[in-house]
Amino acid sequence: MELTLGLVAGPGTSRANKTGTWRVERPLFLNIKCVACDLCIMLCPEGIIDSNNERYFADLNYCKGCGICAHECPVKDIMMVKEEK
Amino acid sequence: MEKLWEGSRAIAETIKMCRPKVISAYPITPQTHIVESLSQLAADGDLVAEFINVESEHSAASVVLGASATGARTYTATTSQGLLLMLEVLYNIAGMRLPVVMTCANRAVSAPLSIWNDQQDSFTARDSGWIQLYAEDSQEACDLHLMAYRIAEDKRIMLPVMVCLDGFFISHTFEPVEPFEEENVKQFLPDYQPLHYLTPKNPLTFGSFAEPDKYTEARYIIHRTLEESKMVIRETAEDFKKVFGRGGGDLVEDYFLEDADFAFVAMGSIIGSLKDLVDKLREKGEKVGILKIISFRPFPGKEITTALEGIEKIAVLEKAVSLGSGGILVKEVKESFYGRKKTPQINGFIVGLGGRDIPQDSLENIYREFHQGSGDASFVDLNYELLGGK
Ligand code: SF4
Ligand code: SF4
Numbered sequence: 438m439e440l441t442l443g444l445v446a447g448p449g450t451s452r453a454n455k456t457g458t459w460r461v462e463r464p465l466f467l468n469i470k471c472v473a474c475d476l477c478i479m480l481c482p483e484g485i486i487d488s489n490n491e492r493y494f495a496d497l498n499y500c501k502g503c504g505i506c507a508h509e510c511p512v513k514d515i516m517m518v519k520e521e522k
Numbered sequence: 523m524e525k526l527w528e529g530s531r532a533i534a535e536t537i538k539m540c541r542p543k544v545i546s547a548y549p550i551t552p553q554t555h556i557v558e559s560l561s562q563l564a565a566d567g568d569l570v571a572e573f574i575n576v577e578s579e580h581s582a583a584s585v586v587l588g589a590s591a592t593g594a595r596t597y598t599a600t601t602s603q604g605l606l607l608m609l610e611v612l613y614n615i616a617g618m619r620l621p622v623v624m625t626c627a628n629r630a631v632s633a634p635l636s637i638w639n640d641q642q643d644s645f646t647a648r649d650s651g652w653i654q655l656y657a658e659d660s661q662e663a664c665d666l667h668l669m670a671y672r673i674a675e676d677k678r679i680m681l682p683v684m685v686c687l688d689g690f691f692i693s694h695t696f697e698p699v700e701p702f703e704e705e706n707v708k709q710f711l712p713d714y715q716p717l718h719y720l721t722p723k724n725p726l727t728f729g730s731f732a733e734p735d736k737y738t739e740a741r742y743i744i745h746r747t748l749e750e751s752k753m754v755i756r757e758t759a760e761d762f763k764k765v766f767g768r769g770g771g772d773l774v775e776d777y778f779l780e781d782a783d784f785a786f787v788a789m790g791s792i793i794g795s796l797k798d799l800v801d802k803l804r805e806k807g808e809k810v811g812i813l814k815i816i817s818f819r820p821f822p823g824k825e826i827t828t829a830l831e832g833i834e835k836i837a838v839l840e841k842a843v844s845l846g847s848g849g850i851l852v853k854e855v856k857e858s859f860y861g862r863k864k865t866p867q868i869n870g871f872i873v874g875l876g877g878r879d880i881p882q883d884s885l886e887n888i889y890r891e892f893h894q895g896s897g898d899a900s901f902v903d904l905n906y907e908l909l910g911g912k
Contacts (some may be wrong), residue, residue: 443619
């Protein structure tokens with residue numbers, strides 16, 4: 438992909454740029470004690486937590502590993518685990 | 523027919539001819555008369571442009587950034603503290619490849635507070651990606667502004683240009699100036715055609731986020747373009763000569779260098795004083811010349827070494843200092859010669875800070891002392907009484 442002059446781009450660049458690369462830890466949604474309070478969805482500063490009928494999950498393409506979801510979960514159903522390659 | 527205009531008025535009249543659509547500026551001495559004139563021209567309807575009053579230079583730069591992104595030709599002007607306040611935005615304007623043209627009416631920077639001339643302000647912006655052109659007198663200042671728009675808007679370049687002129691020495695001095703004819707200007711500088719522009723129908727991001735895997739390339743492209751702009755500056759200067767029948771505006775300009783064994787290198791209005799000195803010395807048969815640097819960015823390293831080929835001693839005079847390091851221009855001139863078999867002796871002299879007068883005697887002393895062997899490179903004419911004798 439060639440860079441455009443002045444890095445001019447159409448809308449949606451914050452989606453196109455995968456900004457999850459500098460994460461040190463990532464959230465692990467256990468989905469065991471979860472009470473479906475949606476606090477994690479509302480408090481994630483990246484707005485990337487979602488849920489379906491079975492479980493809660495984060496879009497790791499953009500998750501910064503800040504740990505807010507794990508800290509705020511009232512039943513401690515989210516664990517932060519080291520990002521290891 | 524020539525007009526006797528104050529430098530600021532001459533520049534305002536030139537900008538009017540360049541037909542900017544948006545002008546934004548915050549008044550600051552010694553730039554004030556330029557934007558005051560433009561504001562009057564716009565208010566009287568003699569210039570069809572939006573003149574946007576703002577509360578700071580940061581806002582003025584932001585306004586022209588935004589206006590330029592919508593595809594309008596823009597103009598701003600500042601100096602000193604105003605330029606320092608703009609700096610954050612200046613980097614963005616260059617990075618977004620917006621062809622803004624601005625004037626810097628060079629002035630010292632605080633502290634201590636000084637409203638007088640030197641070139642420390644624009645030197646601070648030298649790494650921002652802007653093209654920087656320095657004028658010797660009012661006429662050249664006018665000519666460079668017209669060229670600046672052509673260079674900035676050239677599709678091969680698309681970078682902002684700062685025209686630097688010494689505060690008071692040019693901005694407030696009345697000099698005869700050849701005004702531009704509208705027809706010639708329109709031929710030389712057609713209306714601006716942007717590559718991309720902002721409109722509600724087509725939202726765009728300018729200068730979008732670059733991950734570490736793209737940032738280096740984005741910066742490299744600007745650097746490479748600045749290198750390439752040398753050719754465009756030269757082309758533009760040649761074309762200017764064809765249309766307006768007068769020179770000026772190449773990267774460098776030489777004065778009696780052909781047979782010289784000693785050369786002064788400098789930028790801006792000090793060149794006028796140096797020319798007087800060289801004329802005097804030449805009458806006595808001394809082989810001395812001048813290399814005037816017009817384009818500080820892009821830095822014309824090759825052009826400098828070519829012009830100074832065979833000269834034994836070079837005195838680089840500058841109205842700026844990098845505190846903790848010394849002269850700035852002198853280091854870049856020295857670097858241009860690095861690695862050559864035969865390098866001249868190059869000394870740097872810091873002169874005229876904060877409006878300090880640069881009398882002919884000082885310039886002649888620099889020549890005499892350095893020409894005869896000694897001549898330490900340093901701050902010129904320090905008053906040791908003020909320094910407690912040290
Ligand atoms: S760690 Fe931070 S960014 Fe990642 S999902 Fe949790 S709250 Fe969102
Ligand atoms: S905060 Fe915890 S309990 Fe609430 S929805 Fe998220 S994971 Fe479930």
